[in-house]
Amino acid sequence: MTIWIDIDLCNGCKRCLKECPYDAIEMKGDKAYILDRCTSCGACLSSCKQKAIGTDAEPKEIPDFNDRQGVWVFAEQKEGKLNPVSLELLGIARALADELGQDVSALLLGEQVSDMSEVLIHHGANSVYLAEHKTLKDYRTIAYTKVIEDLVMSYKPGILLMGATHNGRDLAPRVARRVGSGLTADCTELSIDPEDGVLLQTRPAFGGNVMATIANRYSRPQMATVRPGIMEALKKSDRKGSVIKHEVSLLEKEIGTEILGTVTEKRKSVDITKARVLVAGGRGVGNEEGFKVLKDLAAVMNGEVAGTRVTVEEGWIPAEHQVGQTGQSVRPEIYIACGISGAIQHRAGMMNSRYIIAINKDPLAPIFQVADWSIVGDLREVVPELISQLTAHSA
Amino acid sequence: MNIIVLLKQVPNTTEVKLDPKTGNLIREGIESIVNPDDLHAIEAAVALKEKDGAKITALSMGPPQAIDALSEAMGMGVDESILLSDKAFAGADTWATSFTLGKAIEKIGEFDLILCGRQAIDGDTAQIGPQVAECLGIPQVSYVFEIEEIEKNGIIVKRRIEEGFERIRTSMPALLTVIGEMNTPRYPVVSNLLDACREKAPIKVWNAADIGVTTSEVGLEGSFTNVIKTFAPKSGRAGEVLEGDTKTQVKTLIGKLKENLLV
Known part of the structure; x- marks a missing residue:
């Protein structure tokens, strides 16, 4: 696609210059011009009050997502210990869900991990989807992707958050692609657009020189990975919630990878x-x-x-x-x-x-x-x- | 063995600075480089080729000038290169990018291994590797820092995790995303570079039609996510400058800490 500016309509307001993430619009005299480094990202399109910015892209229709409800969090655990980011995710998920008037659910996958359900509920979850199976003992991409795909397809959440840990960043893109949705990496700020209820996902770009806010208006669930250590976990409460067991039927041969061993290296003497x-x-x-x-x-x-x-x-x-x-x-x-x-x-x-x-x-x-x-x-x-x-x- | 290496040309973000007056990025004079993690993927591929023999194809998506990145890869020992370049590909998020790369890989045909860098320094998403693997329906191992052994139908690798590492066996074909710890990339050989610049150089350019995709499936139109706003990072701090000599400044500071029950 191509983007152009109708010079006769441009009134030189410079709004588009501010919107361009790539600095690819420049004023020549009192008119805005698009430079070669334009990537056709489209960020400028809605900024022009004069409707002077044109594109050959077909306007995309926003589907009706009214049936997509609930804020989900992937509860990452290893050998029965929750990764701290899981509780941080519940903290922000709780805030987002309260804003939307929806529920928070945690996805807990593993082998014999049910005793962690209560912790997740105490830290903000209304419910826990629990998938226990011997093939889920260690994190493996394809096994975890399959289970989360089944859950997403059955219960249709509106938002799905994962920690931007090594495993989270391995899993989230795979799940997003599988369930047909967009994904924003390593967010440091999440909020709800008060106008249309869309998740606003803010993250650093260009090595942290710029913050970019990204929205996913065209697919569900809205998925993001969230940088560990940024969001705040809620204090433990005596909240009650439900545990929904999810049947898993996975065969070892479908998974493709096998963990031969895990080696813990004492790399960090301090944390x-x-x-x-x-x-x-x-x-x-x-x-x-x-x-x-x-x-x-x-x-x-x-x-x-x-x-x-x-x-x-x-x-x-x-x-x-x-x-x-x-x-x-x-x-x-x-x-x-x-x-x-x-x-x-x-x-x-x-x-x-x-x-x-x-x-x-x-x-x-x-x-x-x-x-x-x-x-x-x-x-x-x-x-x-x-x-x-x-x-x-x-x- | 057939190896495909995915690589990206990126601006050298360590040089990117903000204009103190406008708060905008200063882009003039920023060089384009091969994404650092991708250099390690190329090196890993060339090392496998030297050990057991392999044909290496490098694949990139970008503007026409991204051919420079592929030439550098050829200089390091890649056999063939393909650049996906089309106005229609512009403005793609990772959904659209992985789809486009996946289609190109299907057209390339047979492969045993796909290697790519963990993430690109301009976007830092680390999403393209896993999403290409998903498009192709093959297993992936991310954060790989060592290829231990190639077996008959599989490969054993070491994957970096926060606490140490995992030894993983994956079936092939598979996709690996590699990290800087893996190796030290070699410098391009001048004669290879010259070959890459010749007219008969095996660098092909494919557009949307070549890989059989429509413009609505790729680029901005084929994307689910959009950047809706960019801004300079800021903070809302009190920003109180403590006056006086050192003794007074420190005394005031401790007073503040006490007020806020911090000491």
């Missing part, structure tokens, strides 16, 4: 995603030695140390401490950014922290834009002072 307080260092820390005072502060505050990509690449701190686009997403109660300029890739991994404290010499450092409390100053002075006042405070 920074679980820390209540994170003291994070950036280039301003200077060297490995510079991290010592950060470790001291972390010890005083019962926290962990973290670092930006540069500090890991320089070898000042091990990789499992890395926060950001290429590291981990964290949301501690307190995030203390020391000598971190705050590149967008780093901010993407920490901006959901409850409180952010930034310490940096450069008053223009972008980290200050996301901080609750900012101290313009040298971390080598500020951090030791903080340690000394905190110890005095607790003494």
Whole structure:
């Protein structure tokens, strides 16, 4: 398809420039022109009040999805332990379902996993679809896809969310393709469009430089994977719910893959995603030695140390401490950014922290834009002072 | 053995920056590269070819200039390349893209293994591999970092998971998505690159008609999802700058922490 602008109709309002995710519309004089790098994505089409943007694409009809109800969550578990993202998904699913006036259901697949149903209900599910079978013991793409396909076809949910874990990102695209629906990857924000009840799926793009909001108006269920560590799990309640058992008849030979063994590697001596307080260092820390005072502060505050990509690449701190686009997403109660300029890739991994404290010499450092409390100053002075006042405070 | 490698030409996003005035992406001068994960897929294919012999076909979808990415793959040791290029393919989401690639693979015909990178750095979806596998009805293993052994009708691989790894046997044909840990991609050989630039070079360009799809099935029209808005990431923080000398600043800060019951 092609997109063009009828120059006679264009009134130079520039609305389309703002809508274009690819910066492919430019003003020449007081008219908008489409550049070569236009990918025909169509994002500009509805922005033009003058109806000056034309396309040869057939207008697509939005089917009637009134029979598609309910917000579903894939409850990822391994060897009888729920992945924390499962409860985070229930938290956001509950909010979305309440907005829509619908129910939340969790999909629990495995072998002898029924005792986890109650946990899912206590954390927000109205019901649990339980599929237990020996072929479902370990996660395997085709087996899990088949069971979820059957459930989706039988009960017709409106929304289906999975964690953007390795398994979630293996399974979700396969299920989406199987049930004939679109899918948005690695969302960091989900909400309901108040006008038409469609799920608005927001995610970082271009390495976190841009946020994009994506909607799926043409297929159901609306599917998204959600980045772990971003959504908040609900506190345990005494909610009652139902467990719906789903019969599974799968043959080993249909599955195609066989897990010969699982090897646990002690790669992570620390898990920074679980820390209540994170003291994070950036280039301003200077060297490995510079991290010592950060470790001291972390010890005083019962926290962990973290670092930006540069500090890991320089070898000042091990990789499992890395926060950001290429590291981990964290949301501690307190995030203390020391000598971190705050590149967008780093901010993407920490901006959901409850409180952010930034310490940096450069008053223009972008980290200050996301901080609750900012101290313009040298971390080598500020951090030791903080340690000394905190110890005095607790003494 | 016949191997198909899927690859994508992407902007080098590590160079993408925001214009501080307009908040828009600055795209001028951003080079196009072969998606990093895909280089590892090419390397894995060429390594298999060197070990046991294989014919490697590289397949990409993109604008005409994406032929550069395929030339680079040829330089690394790929035997044949196909570029799917048509205005009709533009604006595709992963649903439409995987369908288009799937149709092209059906036209290529026989294959034992499809290799592709885990995800592309411009979209980061990691959806194309699994969705192509689903289109073709074959098993997939994602996050592969080692091919251990090729058996008569199967292959044993190692798959990275958060806690360590899994050893998986899959039947063939199969699709593997690979991660950077897998290998170190070789540099293209100049003589191969020159061959790839010659007129008789085995790089074909197929359009929608060539793979037998209609415009309503592909590109924006064949997509379920649309980008409806883009914006610069922002935060709604108090953003209070603490004044005074270091001692005073820290004292104020601790006061704030106490107020919020954080210490």
